[in-house]
Each structure stands twice: as C-alpha cells, then as structure tokens.
Amino acid sequence: MHAIVIPAYGDSSVLEYAERPDPEPGPGEVLVEVAATGVNFIDVYHREGRYPMPLPLVPGNEGAGTVTAVGPGVTDVVPGDRVGWASVMGSYATKAVVPADKLVRLPEGLSPDLAAAVLLQGLTAHYLTHSTYAVRSGDDVLVHAAAGGMGLLLVQMAKLRGARVIGTVSSAEKEKLARQAGADEIVGYEGFPEAVREITDGAGVHVVYDGVGAATFEGSLASLRPRGMMALYGAASGPVPPFDPQRLNAGGSLFLTRPTLAHYTATREELLSRANDLLGWVASGALKVHVSQRYPLAEARRAHDDLEGRRTTGKLLLIP
Numbered sequence: 001m002h003a004i005v006i007p008a009y010g011d012s013s014v015l016e017y018a019e020r021p022d023p024e025p026g027p028g029e030v031l032v033e034v035a036a037t038g039v040n041f042i043d044v045y046h047r048e049g050r051y052p053m054p055l056p057l058v059p060g061n062e063g064a065g066t067v068t069a070v071g072p073g074v075t076d077v078v079p080g081d082r083v084g085w086a087s088v089m090g091s092y093a094t095k096a097v098v099p100a101d102k103l104v105r106l107p108e109g110l111s112p113d114l115a116a117a118v119l120l121q122g123l124t125a126h127y128l129t130h131s132t133y134a135v136r137s138g139d140d141v142l143v144h145a146a147a148g149g150m151g152l153l154l155v156q157m158a159k160l161r162g163a164r165v166i167g168t169v170s171s172a173e174k175e176k177l178a179r180q181a182g183a184d185e186i187v188g189y190e191g192f193p194e195a196v197r198e199i200t201d202g203a204g205v206h207v208v209y210d211g212v213g214a215a216t217f218e219g220s221l222a223s224l225r226p227r228g229m230m231a232l233y234g235a236a237s238g239p240v241p242p243f244d245p246q247r248l249n250a251g252g253s254l255f256l257t258r259p260t261l262a263h264y265t266a267t268r269e270e271l272l273s274r275a276n277d278l279l280g281w282v283a284s285g286a287l288k289v290h291v292s293q294r295y296p297l298a299e300a301r302r303a304h305d306d307l308e309g310r311r312t313t314g315k316l317l318l319i320p
C-alpha cells in the first residue's frame with residue numbers, strides 16, 4: 001500500500017509519499033480500501049506538531065471506501081460494505097485500519113467522495129449549530145472564513161435553523177460562494193466588529209463561530225451582544241494568546257468555549273444521530289457540499305500549501 005508519512009514535524013515538505021506494508025485489522029477494527037480522503041486544517045496542526053503525536057505519523061482524519069477485511073469481534077460490517085469515518089488518524093493512505101465503532105455506513109446513492117468531503121466538517125458544523133450554541137430562528141450569527149470547508153457548512157446549517165448569517169471572507173470569489181450558501185451579509189476582516197454592530201443596529205450577534213483564531217479572536221468578542229457565545233473552534237491564523245477572563249465580564253457576561261468534535265461524538269449513538277441528520281440533508285439536497293479541488297494522494301504537499309495559503313474554498317480531497 002501507499003501512504004503519506006510525516007517523519008519529522010515541519011512545513012509541507014515533510015509530507016512524504018511512501019510504500020508501506022499492508023496493515024491488518026486487530027480486534028474491533030476494519031481494513032478499508034480508501035476511495036477518497038478529506039483534507040482538514042487539523043492535518044496541518046498535526047504536521048506542524050501543534051498537537052504532538054508519535055512519529056513517524058500517517059496523517060489524515062477522514063475518509064471513505066470499501067471494507068476489505070474485518071478483525072476479531074467485528075460483527076456489524078462485512079467485506080464489501082461502503083463506509084466513511086471522521087476523527088481517525090492514518091487516512092492519507094490507500095488502505096486504512098479504522099475502529100468499527102467509528103464507522104458510518106454510507107447510504108445508497110452517497111458516493112465515497114461526497115462522504116469523505118462532508119463527514120468531519122459536517123459533523124462539526126452540526127454540533128456547533130445544534131449543541132454548542134443551538135441556533136434559534138431569528139438569531140444573528142457570525143461565521144468567519146464563510147467560504148471555507150467549515151464556513152460553507154456552518155452558513156447553511158445556521159440558515160436551516162432560521163438565523164440571519166453574517167460571514168467574513170477575504171476575496172470577491174469567496175464572497176460569491178458564501179452568498180450562494182445563504183449568507184445574508186458578507187464583510188471583510190478589516191473592521192468587522194464595527195460592520196457587525198451596524199448590521200445588527202448596535203446589538204451584536206448571539207454567537208460567533210470562529211475557526212480563524214489569533215487574527216479574529218478579539219474582534220469576535222467585540223461583535224457579541226451581552227451573554228453572547230464565542231465558539232472558538234479552531235486557529236487557522238494561529239493560536240490565541242493567553243487571555244484575561246475579565247474580558248468576558250467587560251463584554252457583557254460573555255461565554256467562551258473551545259469545543260472539539262471528539263467530545264460531541266463521544267458515544268456511538270451520538271455519532272450516528274448526527275451522521276443521520278447530516279447525510280439525510282445531503283441526500284435531500286438541503287445541504288450542498290462544495291468540493292473545490294481533488295489532488296492525487298501523492299500530491300498532499302500541494303493540498304496543504306493551498307489550504308494554508310488561503311487559496312481554497314469548500315472541501316479538498318486526496319484521491320489514492
């Protein structure tokens with residue numbers, strides 16, 4: 001089999017395309033022939049060593065394909081089943097070993113490409129809009145990087161829940177895409193808290209979904225109404241420096257949370273319930289998935305460069 005391997009932390013040049021021995025599924029595990037792998041910003045953090053992992057490391061947290069073998073004790077999937085997953089390391093590969101309890105069976109008609117494109121970011125957008133802060137009809141919601149992989153899904157889900165959505169983007173092309181996804185108002189990053197105040201008649205938004213981090217953190221707090229919620233779910237521009245909780249008081253008894261997908265898919269029931277909603281919306285057409293680029297697996301470096309360079313919109317896939 002082939003995989004992308006990280007022998008040492010660093011920039012995209014550390015990603016090596018290498019031949020590896022075929023893996024074998026252990027107890028409770030399944031071997032999958034990978035059809036498509038999702039690229040996510042967390043793959044960059046893993047590559048950089050921001051979340052240290054033992055090396056050498058096969059990165060990648062999301063994929064879909066066909067089961068080719070099952071380990072001892074696995075009874076609910078069999079070879080030939082089409083499956084997808086999120087939050088499982090080792091997905092930048094032609095074959096992946098995945099714990100059976102992390103798998104989602106793909107419904108008839110859902111291609112592995114689409115599954116690998118929507119599972120990780122879709123489950124994340126689901127918990128952010130339904131659980132971290134359950135968006136209500138009439139809420140004002142701010143979504144940063146609104147044309148990104150996460151952004152396009154957050155915009156659509158907040159609209160499905162009846163919100164007015166304000167998005168930030170860095171280019172006219174990104175503005176067009178975010179508006180097509182349903183964003184009501186689009187603003188640039190420069191002076192966005194003032195623009196948000198103006199749009200909301202001085203009130204501020206009920207919730208900010210901020211995956212940009214360092215560059216937007218202070219402005220996001222300044223965009224909230226009293227008792228508003230700051231959902232800081234990522235750090236594409238870099239990590240947020242240490243911060244004085246008194247800032248939350250000064251901003252109006254604000255809430256700050258730093259959530260992550262694993263804690264919102266903590267049980268098999270929770271994973272399947274969110275996946276069921278998500279894949280149902282994809283099947284019905286209520287949720288559109290924008291795959292902007294497909295790269296051969298061997299060209300993972302280029303995918304990382306494009307993602308970090310802010311040159312992408314929607315979802316990127318690696319095709320083994």
Ligand SMILES: NC(=O)c1ccc[n+]([C@@H]2O[C@H](COP(=O)([O-])OP(=O)(O)OC[C@H]3O[C@@H](n4cnc5c(N)ncnc54)[C@H](OP(=O)(O)O)[C@@H]3O)[C@@H](O)[C@H]2O)c1
Binds near residue numbers: 148233234235237
């Ligand atoms: N906590 C969780 O459970 C969870 C799960 C999934 C993803 N995430 C987070 O969600 C965020 C988005 O991930 P994604 O995979 O969907 O990526 P993405 O949004 O498609 O790409 C990142 C976007 O962030 C914006 N950005 C602003 N400043 C940037 C900078 N200095 N460098 C790079 N990008 C910058 C860019 O959009 P503009 O050019 O429009 O500014 C860029 O296109 C990441 O922070 C990721 O870690 C968190």
